[in-house]
Amino acid sequence: MQKQDILKQLDQLNEQQLRRLLAEHLTSRKLGLVWEADLIARDQAVNANIVLPKLIAESSCLPENSQHASQSLIIEGDNYDALRLLRTTHRGKIRVIYIDPPYNTGNKDWVYNDRFVSSTDKYRHSQWLEFLYRRLVLARDLLTPDGVIMVSINDENRSKLELLMDEVFPNRRLGSLVWRTRDSTSAKSANFSDVHEHILIYAGEGFSFTGRDKTQKKYKNPDNDPRGPWNGDPLTLAFDRFNRKNLYYPIHNPKTDTWYPCDENSVWRYASEKNLKDGATVRTETIEEFIKQDKILFPQDEVVKTWISMDELLADIDAGNIPVTPKRKRPLLSRDTPDLDFWLNKKVGFGRPLFKKHWKDLQSHTNPLSSWISRLTEEQDDEDVVSIRSPQAGEGSELIQELFGAKVFQYPKPVTLIKELIHQASKPNDIILDFFAGSGTTAHAVLALNNEDGGNRQFIICSSTEATAKEPDKNLCRDVCAERVRSVINGKNTQKALGGSFAYLQLDLLQSADALFELTPEHATLMLRLREAQAAGVETNEEVIVIASNDTLAVLVCPVVSKPAIKQLLAYPCERVAVYSDRPDTVEAAFIKAGRVANCYNLADSLIRTQKQVSGK
Numbered sequence: 001m002q003k004q005d006i007l008k009q010l011d012q013l014n015e016q017q018l019r020r021l022l023a024e025h026l027t028s029r030k031l032g033l034v035w036e037a038d039l040i041a042r043d044q045a046v047n048a049n050i051v052l053p054k055l056i057a058e059s060s061c062l063p064e065n066s067q068h069a070s071q072s073l074i075i076e077g078d079n080y081d082a083l084r085l086l087r088t089t090h091r092g093k094i095r096v097i098y099i100d101p102p103y104n105t106g107n108k109d110w111v112y113n114d115r116f117v118s119s120t121d122k123y124r125h126s127q128w129l130e131f132l133y134r135r136l137v138l139a140r141d142l143l144t145p146d147g148v149i150m151v152s153i154n155d156e157n158r159s160k161l162e163l164l165m166d167e168v169f170p171n172r173r174l175g176s177l178v179w180r181t182r183d184s185t186s187a188k189s190a191n192f193s194d195v196h197e198h199i200l201i202y203a204g205e206g207f208s209f210t211g212r213d214k215t216q217k218k219y220k221n222p223d224n225d226p227r228g229p230w231n232g233d234p235l236t237l238a239f240d241r242f243n244r245k246n247l248y249y250p251i252h253n254p255k256t257d258t259w260y261p262c263d264e265n266s267v268w269r270y271a272s273e274k275n276l277k278d279g280a281t282v283r284t285e286t287i288e289e290f291i292k293q294d295k296i297l298f299p300q301d302e303v304v305k306t307w308i309s310m311d312e313l314l315a316d317i318d319a320g321n322i323p324v325t326p327k328r329k330r331p332l333l334s335r336d337t338p339d340l341d342f343w344l345n346k347k348v349g350f351g352r353p354l355f356k357k358h359w360k361d362l363q364s365h366t367n368p369l370s371s372w373i374s375r376l377t378e379e380q381d382d383e384d385v386v387s388i389r390s391p392q393a394g395e396g397s398e399l400i401q402e403l404f405g406a407k408v409f410q411y412p413k414p415v416t417l418i419k420e421l422i423h424q425a426s427k428p429n430d431i432i433l434d435f436f437a438g439s440g441t442t443a444h445a446v447l448a449l450n451n452e453d454g455g456n457r458q459f460i461i462c463s464s465t466e467a468t469a470k471e472p473d474k475n476l477c478r479d480v481c482a483e484r485v486r487s488v489i490n491g492k493n494t495q496k497a498l499g500g501s502f503a504y505l506q507l508d509l510l511q512s513a514d515a516l517f518e519l520t521p522e523h524a525t526l527m528l529r530l531r532e533a534q535a536a537g538v539e540t541n542e543e544v545i546v547i548a549s550n551d552t553l554a555v556l557v558c559p560v561v562s563k564p565a566i567k568q569l570l571a572y573p574c575e576r577v578a579v580y581s582d583r584p585d586t587v588e589a590a591f592i593k594a595g596r597v598a599n600c601y602n603l604a605d606s607l608i609r610t611q612k613q614v615s616g617k
């Protein structure tokens with residue numbers, strides 16, 4: 001509603017009504033992020049026009065004579081339009097989104113309503129949030145139920161973006177990673193040296209990281225345990241005896257009648273039957289049950305001592321002749337140990353019991369650690385830990401310099417970092433989307449990863465031209481992004497040809513009223529191909545295009561109905577067919593005459609209807 005209309009309505013209220021309304025307004029604040037946004041403009045923007053794709057064959061990189069071409073796409077244009085298009089064609093089909101949006105630095109790196117937003121703009125933060133909100137809401141609908149979105153952001157804007165993400169993706173926050181971008185200090189700030197960024201991660205139910213396959217290195221079977229190889233795991237937890245009273249008790253080895261004191265700062269992991277109150281249950285077996293199952297590994301060849309009198313015990317405590325923790329050598333008995341008498345006249349072991357963790361009981365993989373991306377140079381030999389590893393930010397710029405012989409793009413992300421993120425977040429046949437593609441690092445990373453692990457991941461990336469009034473001919477998407485991806489596919493200026501392909505699309509925006517006249521069969525067939533997640537292939541002279549087919553059903557497009565085309569349609573070896581064409585009545589009549597049934601649709605109508613449906617009109 002416009003402000004004037006609201007004022008008119010308010011004029012009609014009496015004082016009491018106004019006061020009540022004001023009180024309601026003042027108390028109806030919500031927890032979360034608030035920014036200035038024109039909701040009417042937001043709504044109109046989604047439905048302003050219809051977005052249709054146009055294949056630019058000369059900018060594409062498609063295998064010659066390929067029927068199937070590529071599902072990977074580079075889309076030139078404003079990502080808002082690209083996302084509106086993808087909502088029709090790829091709704092619920094994308095498993096991984098990675099974006100590296102403009103960071104709201106006030107630099108000239110993003111355009112809002114056709115103008116740069118400067119650092120002095122009063123509404124800079126609101127405009128940035130609204131800009132991202134509109135795009136994230138569209139992107140949300142593209143994700144599969146178990147899909148994940150990862151967003152790079154600098155430290156300054158992390159909190160705002162995180163609240164925005166919470167709003168768009170409620171209950172889907174998984175965590176965040178911290179990426180150290182460089183070693184050297186930054187000249188920007190007098191206090192802090194700005195050397196890290198964040199990657200926020202939001203995922204749907206069912207998502208899991210690839211993790212890392214466990215290696216059997218540490219698992220051995222020296223005692224021929226019929227359960228197979230095992231590793232001795234600490235039996236302790238990071239809680240003290242005051243926080244976990246029930247887990248602070250002496251462990252007894254029934255075979256040797258030896259007793260082991262508990263560390264008061266790191267209690268035992270499992271409860272003892274003796275400490276359980278009547279009827280109490282525990283989540284896992286008790287220590288006594290584990291001992292019976294031979295899951296507790298008691299030390300052998302250890303020092304064992306028996307104190308006959310308290311004086312003897314206290315003397316050894318003072319002299320440090322008592323059991324200690326293995327790493328920090330903290331004493332396990334002290335003058336303050338409760339029930340010190342208990343330790344008299346008993347065999348006390350100086351070793352530490354361990355838990356026998358069997359290889360066969362392990363999960364197949366470990367998850368990556370949140371919060372830290374370690375450097376490639378850092379050692380990482382702990383099998384239970386997966387840190388995402390990456391070089392410094394400079395790797396991205398060096399690569400661009402190598403490929404183009406000049407720094408044609410500022411601050412690209414390192415391929416290694418994005419490749420590692422995609423490796424952790426995707427499966428080998430997933431579609432990966434980046435709608436702030438810039439120089440195309442995400443596509444490069446997808447191709448490099450496929451090349452490494454034989455995967456068949458597809459990428460969809462969107463990049464703007466970055467053309468301005470000063471540089472009207474600039475086309476970052478075509479000349480840097482697509483060019484880079486083409487180079488790495490073909491191995492130009494790189495060590496290795498990674499292989500792969502992509503279709504290059506531009507976007508046509510048609511006003512709804514004109515769409516029926518301006519829509520071409522090329523638009524329509526391409527759109528349908530994309531919708532069916534099929535290839536956006538080279539333009540074709542085929543009379544009948546197969547969009548999708550299985551044993552019982554085929555979806556066919558017949559851009560221009562003619563006698564030979566109808567013959568081909570009738571000859572298609574499938575029980576049921578759906579045909580999109582410019583003359584559905586003629587096609588239907590031909591099928592009826594042949595004693596067959598076909599679902600016949602008007603190509604142009606169905607395209608327009610689909611786009612309207614997804615935009616909620």
Ligand SMILES: C[S@@+](CC[C@H](N)C(=O)[O-])C[C@H]1O[C@@H](n2cnc3c(N)ncnc32)[C@H](O)[C@@H]1O
Nearest residue numbers: 078079100102412413436437438439440441464
């Ligand atoms: C931080 S850069 C991304 C860099 C990229 N990760 C790389 O490694 O090359 C953000 C990019 O988003 C682009 N961009 C900004 N607004 C856009 C929009 N509305 N549609 C498409 N791209 C946009 C900018 O032109 C810039 O290239």
